[in-house]
Amino acid sequence: MLRSVRLVAAMSLALLAAYAILWATVSSAEIGRSDFTSLYVGGLLLRQGHAAELYDVAAQTQLHSEVIAPQTEGNLPFIDAPIAAVVAVPVTLLGLDLAYRIWSLLQLAILLLAVVITVRSAPWPERTTTAWKAAMGVVALGGAGTCILLLQAQWGGVMALGLALAFRDWRRGRHLRGGALLVLCAGIAKPHLALGLLAFMLGWRNRRVLIGALGAGVAVAVLSLIAAGPAGIAKFVSLAITASDYWPLSNFTSFVGIPGSLLGNGATAQIIGAIGDIAALALAFALGCKVRSVPARLDLALAGAAVLSLLASPHAGTHDLVMLAPAMVWSTAWGLGHAAAGRSVEQWRGPLLPVALWLLLSCAAFISLIPPLQLVPWVLIVAAAVAWAVIGHDPQRSGAQLPGDPPVATWSPPVGAASERNALAPHLPWSIDPRNEVIAAATSAGRCTGRS
Helix, strand or coil, X not given: CHHHHHHHHHHHHHHHHHHHHHHHCCCHHHHHCCCHHHHHHHHHHHHCCCXXXXXXXXXXXXXXXXXXXXXXXXXXXXXXXXXXXXXXXXXXXXXXXXXXXXXXXXXXXXXXXXXXXXXXXXXXXXXXCXXXXXXXXXXXXXXXXXXXXXXXXXXXHHXXXXXXXXXXXXXXXXXXXXXXXXXXXXXXXXXXXXXXXXXXXXXXXXXXXXXXXXXXXXXXXXXXXXXXXXHHHHHHHHHHHCHHHHCCHHHCCCCCHHHHHHHCCCHHHHHHHHHHHHHHHHHHHHHHHHHHHCHHHHHHHHHHHHHHHHHHCCCCCHHHHHHHHHHHHHHHHHHHHHHHHCCCHHHHCCCCHHHHHHHHXXXXXXXCCCCCCCCHHHHHHHHHHHHHHHHHHCHHHHCCCCCCCCCCCCCCCCCXXXXXXXXXXXXXXXXXXXXXXXXXXXXXXXXXXXXX
């Protein structure tokens, strides 16, 4: 298995080098056709005092043509959240080409930070070497989404960072901060990518998580209102709803890409896509319910919810796949931990299954760049199904800890106490179980002697 990991990591390094070469050779004309131009125009409108026209397509079109001159290209509408324009204002002080270079490198750095945070906080087996962890980080960075993120100077790194921070904090019991950071990062530019994660949090019904998410949501709403005003917010919502009309549905890596690639952009494809989005949100909610009943399910449930969140997005591109990079890393660590402990290997079907799915996702993404073929949503559906199946068959569903959790003391009754325990169990306020948190806490404090 180590040899396979080294091979995959070497391939990922080669891919990253190829991405860097492609990015370095992007011409001014190609920069003028990149997604970055929409963000640049949004920031420029705001800096020039035209906040009320931030989502006015006519104003965007005029400024867009001026920005990319002497090149000519149809307007790429600015449909990111108002805070995105605020964040982009500083780079509009630079020319388009230089701003593009700086912004794409910044997004790559944010993605790298997200992967590093995840590698450091993932539930690795105790003897996992630094080289192993670094290899998984390289594999996560080498996905197809990184290539498109660099070439288009897109926002995916921020969403990946929010997911990585939430995972780290939730595993450490910092539920309020994790919920707040996730919503804050999503609200900066791409709130539609977090719809499934919001459904997951609602299903989890952890009070501190919901309070943190609500607080961050209010802060994002207030900042957006200050930036764009009530009229701008209304136009943003309207434009976000109709945004899919600007591109072929087959371009989207979310569920709507499936009917879009088969049926085109008609009403039937839109309806089927909406049904698929609702189903993905419902499943994400159900995964949250599973974590509520057994907190030890958090790792895989959150990974599954992230996949479903991408599927449920009204519109998502190949560059948005980078938001799943942290989930690939911690899912691999989870699988290695279970394999090392000799548990649930037959259900896991190999500890490197997340890596295999990640590679398959990248292959599907590159193939899907050939219109109107769209394979990415199919792979995402498979990944969500795998997460659901593993959670359902995991013997730890009764509440045992996952690798990486703080050690919990165990307790066994002395010889001859079994019959006494069975006789008293119906009269006790909790079940006497070695994994019961109450008993474990009492044991670690030296208060449990094994006698009734």
